[in-house]
Amino acid sequence: MVTLQLNEYLSKDDFPKNGMMRIKFLDEGVMGTAVFDGKEVETFEIGVTLPTGEEKRWTMNKTSQRSVAELYGKDTSTWVGETADLFLSDTNVGGKIKKAIYARGRQ
16 A cells, blocks of 8 residues: 655644644745746745644735745755744735735744
8 A cells, every 4th residue: 555645734723723833943944836826836845844833835825925934044954843923814816806825933
C-alpha cells in the first residue's frame, strides 16, 4: 500500500472563531506558479505549524510576505522556527468579497 504525502493547504476553515492564530514556520518555502483567471502568476508556499500541531502549506500573499520580511528579513531560511500572527480579512477578489489570510510578524 502507498500512503500519499499530500500537503494540505491552509484555509479560512483552519481558523478559530475569532479569526486569528499564531503559526510557526517549518521551512524556507518554495517559489512556484499558478494560473488565476487565465494568467500565470508567481506564488510562494511555505510550511507552517498551527496551534493544534497540525502542519499545513500556506500560499502567502505579497502583503504577508512583506510584513514577515520586515521582521525576519528577505532570506526565508531565517524564518524557520519563527512565528507570525495570522488573521482573516475581507478582501475583494475578482469583484467578490472573500476572506483572505494575512500575517503580522512577531518579535
